[in-house]
Amino acid sequence: MIGALLFTVFVVLMLAGVPIGVALGIGGALAIGVANADAQLLGLFAVPQNFYASIAKYPLLALPMFVLVGSIFDRSGVAQRMVIFAVAVVGRGPGMLPLVAITVAMVLGGISGSGPANAAAVGGVMIAAMSRAGYPAAFSASVIGAAAATDILIPPSIAFIVYSVMVPGASVPALFAAGMIPGVLAGLALIVPSVWISRKHGFGAGETGLPRPPFWRSLKDAIWGLVAPILILGGMRLGWFTPTEAAVVAVFYGLFVGMVIHRTVKFRDLFDIFREAAELSAVIMLILGLAGIFAYSVNTLGIADPIVKFIAASGLGSIGAIVLIVVILMFVGMFLDGVSIFMIFLPLLMPVAKIFDWDPVWFGVILTMKIAVGQFTPPMAVNLMVACKMAGVPMESTIRWVGWLIVSFLAVTFLVILFPELALWLPRELGY
Amino acid sequence: MSPRRTPEDWIAVLAMALLCLITFGNVLVRYFTDRSFAWTEEISVFLLVVMTLAGAAAAAARDNHVRIEYFLTGGSAARRRFLAVAGALVSTLFFLFLAGLTADMVWDEFRYQETSSGLGLPRWWYTVWVPALSLVIAFRAAVVLGHMLKRT
Numbered sequence: 009m010i011g012a013l014l015f016t017v018f019v020v021l022m023l024a025g026v027p028i029g030v031a032l033g034i035g036g037a038l039a040i041g042v043a044n045a046d047a048q049l050l051g052l053f054a055v056p057q058n059f060y061a062s063i064a065k066y067p068l069l070a071l072p073m074f075v076l077v078g079s080i081f082d083r084s085g086v087a088q089r090m091v092i093f094a095v096a097v098v099g100r101g102p103g104m105l106p107l108v109a110i111t112v113a114m115v116l117g118g119i120s121g122s123g124p125a126n127a128a129a130v131g132g133v134m135i136a137a138m139s140r141a142g143y144p145a146a147f148s149a150s151v152i153g154a155a156a157a158t159d160i161l162i163p164p165s166i167a168f169i170v171y172s173v174m175v176p177g178a179s180v181p182a183l184f185a186a187g188m189i190p191g192v193l194a195g196l197a198l199i200v201p202s203v204w205i206s207r208k209h210g211f212g213a214g215e216t217g218l219p220r221p222p223f224w225r226s227l228k229d230a231i232w233g234l235v236a237p238i239l240i241l242g243g244m245r246l247g248w249f250t251p252t253e254a255a256v257v258a259v260f261y262g263l264f265v266g267m268v269i270h271r272t273v274k275f276r277d278l279f280d281i282f283r284e285a286a287e288l289s290a291v292i293m294l295i296l297g298l299a300g301i302f303a304y305s306v307n308t309l310g311i312a313d314p315i316v317k318f319i320a321a322s323g324l325g326s327i328g329a330i331v332l333i334v335v336i337l338m339f340v341g342m343f344l345d346g347v348s349i350f351m352i353f354l355p356l357l358m359p360v361a362k363i364f365d366w367d368p369v370w371f372g373v374i375l376t377m378k379i380a381v382g383q384f385t386p387p388m389a390v391n392l393m394v395a396c397k398m399a400g401v402p403m404e405s406t407i408r409w410v411g412w413l414i415v416s417f418l419a420v421t422f423l424v425i426l427f428p429e430l431a432l433w434l435p436r437e438l439g440y
Numbered sequence: 441m442s443p444r445r446t447p448e449d450w451i452a453v454l455a456m457a458l459l460c461l462i463t464f465g466n467v468l469v470r471y472f473t474d475r476s477f478a479w480t481e482e483i484s485v486f487l488l489v490v491m492t493l494a495g496a497a498a499a500a501a502r503d504n505h506v507r508i509e510y511f512l513t514g515g516s517a518a519r520r521r522f523l524a525v526a527g528a529l530v531s532t533l534f535f536l537f538l539a540g541l542t543a544d545m546v547w548d549e550f551r552y553q554e555t556s557s558g559l560g561l562p563r564w565w566y567t568v569w570v571p572a573l574s575l576v577i578a579f580r581a582a583v584v585l586g587h588m589l590k591r592t
Contacts, residue, residue: 023508025523053541063488066481068488286455287502289492294493343508345506
């Protein structure tokens with residue numbers, strides 16, 4: 009009964025366009041109040057405690073730091089130099105620029121932790137270049153929106169940080185390592201249809217005659233950016249620094265490259281870079297805090313129990329249950345952004361994961377892959393939205409192209425569902 | 441998106457910058473002296489909370505919080521206006537409510553003289569900013585509400 013109240017209030021407020029965090033907070037607080045009708049102050053003292061405790065966590069510091077890394081590298085000029093170097097390696101011709109765009113997005117994924125920042129960095133360079141070479145703008149936007157989605161799988165990743173904070177037993181380094189192979193596979197899975205479509209329609213034939221950039225000089229220009237993922241991932245691997253510290257090292261490295269080497273970042277830009285990153289992180293972390301109230305209600309009032317019993321009694325089995333979850337979340341993902349989905353559904357899903365004895369790291373990778381697909385599945389597709397805005401096309405126009413990329417990405421997701429070792433082998437090998 | 445820099449922007453930016461400096465300082469100190477200053481953890485968590493709430497106020501002022509816009513942007517003008525006004529009103533009231541409850545939490549910490557686990561400082565020194573900044577968020581949401589009401 010109280011469970012129904014909690015969800016009805018939450019869903020109605022959310023659909024009415026109330027900020028998601030506020031809807032979570034009101035639903036949670038109301039359920040606490042009704043359940044403790046005879047307690048002092050209706051038991052509402054749990055509201056500020058859970059709100060504060062959900063934000064005041066040291067490991068969460070990695071989140072704003074990696075958001076800041078994304079904002080800095082977005083403007084540091086490394087994306088452009090990586091693109092020139094990639095063209096020098098693969099050459100020119102139909103299908104080459106999508107290949108370059110996806111590869112560069114994957115390398116940038118090893119620096120930044122958020123999809124939209126990646127889409128902005130790659131889109132800023134590639135969209136104009138692809139349109140000059142004769143690719144339709146809607147196709148370019150689709151490729152870039154999808155390519156940027158590999159960012160949250162390839163470490164570092166903001167989605168993994170949020171998951172780790174919410175799920176005990178899934179450490180950030182283990183999740184980061186587990187995302188690597190699925191992320192690279194997803195990138196390859198996007199390259200195949202993009203190149204195939206370009207060849208079939210002859211996109212990009214317009215650039216075949218252009219000169220190829222000189223290899224060594226473009227490598228020299230790109231090396232500052234190419235070293236960054238090695239510094240971040242290698243430094244964590246060698247135990248030089250924790251994920252949070254790796255992010256801060258990347259902040260200073262990015263500022264050095266942007267301000268001293270490439271000179272694309274001016275001193276007066278710093279305020280706006282920091283402001284943008286602070287606001288973006290705050291929006292996520294406020295929801296995280298208010299979702300703490302919601303999660304407390306769900307847990308203490310036993311709201312997940314009927315759902316868990318239903319799934320356990322349905323006879324779906326382990327694979328059936330996870331496919332069901334992915335399908336439901338895909339539907340929900342049409343209206344909600346990925347990180348919010350984590351915060352709303354994890355309290356409900358973790359008990360389900362427990363019955364089937366799913367590895368929390370593997371489960372995190374599967375959910376993150378689902379979120380990654382959602383980042384470029386219209387209508388609620390953050391990455392695609394960024395790419396479409398830069399390309400100046402409406403999102404509807406991409407449906408013709410982006411469908412193939414969605415199918416391809418989903419195929420990799422099901423591979424990881426069927427073969428959990430794709431996610432779990434690397435973290436075990438590295439000893440996390 | 442207004443380019444004007446509000447006090448919340450400054451607080452959030454300064455908190456973010458300090459977080460970077462403290463964490464980077466920790467890395468340097470550990471490598472050069474083999475010591476770590478773990479006590480900074482408590483300060484960092486405090487700055488993280490301040491950055492979150494100040495940034496949330498900045499986002500509220502620009503009406504940038506994540507929401508489902510499907511019903512908000514469709515339908516008749518009257519319905520859109522109603523939902524926009526109701527949403528801003530609900531947000532304002534909620535943050536007032538949160539400010540009240542957190543103020544109560546801080547009052548208890550003050551009354552019972554609770555101290556922080558790391559540095560042994562009075563806990564309310566850290567937490568008193570939570571109700572204060574929640575009030576600022578409520579204020580920013582109320583300003584947005586005012587604009588919505590004026591716009592016909």
